[in-house]
Amino acid sequence: MKNILIFTVFLCALASGQPWLNQGGNQMPPLEAPFDSSQIIADRITASKIPVLIDFWAPWCGPCRMLGPVIEDLKKKYAGKVSFEKINVDVERQISAYFRISSIPAVFIVNDKTVINYLQGFQPKAVYEEALQAVLKPSAPPAPTNAQ
Numbered sequence: 303m304k305n306i307l308i309f310t311v312f313l314c315a316l317a318s319g320q321p322w323l324n325q326g327g328n329q330m331p332p333l334e335a336p337f338d339s340s341q342i343i344a345d346r347i348t349a350s351k352i353p354v355l356i357d358f359w360a361p362w363c364g365p366c367r368m369l370g371p372v373i374e375d376l377k378k379k380y381a382g383k384v385s386f387e388k389i390n391v392d393v394e395r396q397i398s399a400y401f402r403i404s405s406i407p408a409v410f411i412v413n414d415k416t417v418i419n420y421l422q423g424f425q426p427k428a429v430y431e432e433a434l435q436a437v438l439k440p441s442a443p444p445a446p447t448n449a450q
Contacts, residue, residue, distance in 0.1 A: 340396035343387055353413040353437045354385045355430075358403050360392050365424040366407045372427045376434065384434055413437050 347354050357373050359366035377386050391398040391406055401410060411419040411433055419433045 340394045340398075340400075343389060343394060343397055344400070346385070347387060347412055348415050350385050350412075352383060352385055353411060353418070353434070354387060355434065356387045356389060356401075356410040356412060358389050358391050358398060358401065358406050358408040358410075360390060360406055363406050369407045369409075369424050372430065375427065376430055379431075380434060380438075383438060411437055 347356065355373070355376065357366075357369065359369070361367075373386065373388070376384075389397060391403055401408070405422065407422075407424060409421040409425075409430065410417055411421075418437050421429060421433060
């Protein structure tokens with residue numbers, strides 16, 4: 303009977319929107335969902351005048367944690383040439399769904415609102431550097447023609 307009464311009090315407090323108390327009588331902070339800033343991130347990506355490397359990750363993902371220092375090194379090396387976005391798939395659900403993330407880590411390289419490259423899973427640093435170099439390499443000017 304006591305458990306039913308406690309459960310009923312809990313449900314009433316929950317329904318009333320009032321914060322419930324812990325065993326010490328102190329109010330517990332309200333539980334809030336993390337803020338999904340997907341639209342803000344998407345706006346930064348689409349507005350970027352330079353290529354963007356997007357790293358989709360989660361704190362519980364071992365390979366993602368291994369990739370972290372590699373991305374940090376690339377950030378230093380390509381500062382001012384490439385923009386970097388680190389997106390937590392557990393928080394930024396809308397943009398993760400837009401990119402159809404099904405496994406992590408997942409790295410996208412976007413240039414001029416177009417996905418240029420997609421790298422799935424943990425790769426050696428050289429693979430990411432090669433992908434960035436390919437997007438940064440200036441396109442060759444058209445060959446001169448000998449019009450007579």
